[in-house]
Amino acid sequence: MEKELRPDYGNWVPKRLLLLLAVIDLVFAVLLIVAVCKEWGWALTALFAVLLVVGLMSLAYMGILYRVFSHSGGAFMTKVHEYVVRTLPWDGKGRLLDVGCGSGALTIRCARRFKEAQCTGIDYWGIKWDYSQKMCQRNAEAEGVADRCQFVHGDANHLDFADETFDAVVSNFVYHEVNDGNSKEQLLRETLRVLKKGGAFALQDLFGQKAVYGDFQQILDSLKVDAVEEIHYADSCSEIPIPSWMQVPGMLPGVGLIYGKK
Numbered sequence: 001m002e003k004e005l006r007p008d009y010g011n012w013v014p015k016r017l018l019l020l021l022a023v024i025d026l027v028f029a030v031l032l033i034v035a036v037c038k039e040w041g042w043a044l045t046a047l048f049a050v051l052l053v054v055g056l057m058s059l060a061y062m063g064i065l066y067r068v069f070s071h072s073g074g075a076f077m078t079k080v081h082e083y084v085v086r087t088l089p090w091d092g093k094g095r096l097l098d099v100g101c102g103s104g105a106l107t108i109r110c111a112r113r114f115k116e117a118q119c120t121g122i123d124y125w126g127i128k129w130d131y132s133q134k135m136c137q138r139n140a141e142a143e144g145v146a147d148r149c150q151f152v153h154g155d156a157n158h159l160d161f162a163d164e165t166f167d168a169v170v171s172n173f174v175y176h177e178v179n180d181g182n183s184k185e186q187l188l189r190e191t192l193r194v195l196k197k198g199g200a201f202a203l204q205d206l207f208g209q210k211a212v213y214g215d216f217q218q219i220l221d222s223l224k225v226d227a228v229e230e231i232h233y234a235d236s237c238s239e240i241p242i243p244s245w246m247q248v249p250g251m252l253p254g255v256g257l258i259y260g261k262k
Helices: 015-037 042-069 076-087 105-113 133-142 184-193 216-226
Strands: 094-099 117-123 149-153 166-172 195-205 230-235 256-261
Touching (some): 015 042, 042 076, 105 133, 184 216
Parallel strands (some): 117 149, 166 195
């Protein structure tokens, strides 16, 4: 009997990160034991004890996040994707681009929501994440939308598409990870470049983080002048909502969504 093909969307928290934290904690535990047995002194012993406690707390926190973000567990990322798709002001007719598609989850959700759409996902698929082009294609097959989805290798800074190729564009938690010397405004403009005049967009990222985007209101004002016809900003932290314990530095503070028409 042929085994049923099931989607595997991975996790926003990489397994290798959990493994790394576990190894670090093990090292601190060994050092603490040695410090006690060899009588290295209270200062060094206390240091290793503190480092071990902090390490265990970090591992526990990331482990909880892993469970929460799991598509088969807490399914938080599913809710995030649903919010992006729900906010996209589009009738679903034509071509859609997902910038930074990862495991294909958002691309496939769009294909399932918009039955007449042809959906393309692009990603660099770097070694930092447990995602791949093959994973995306396999997930599309498992979800029954492989005939309307394609996944290609690409760079968000330089999209390999002509101007005004797509009728809609989406993106989720991608732009803050892209570093190629270009400004974040240029990065957003590159996404909007491949969108047709009158096309719809819904782009979500850490827009509220000044360390990443500076004064994001200035970017919005600039886009309003010559890049789009209509643009809105929503505070995703309250709209999804995102729990306060997940809005800590290095995780998901300042999440926002820009959407509208070009």
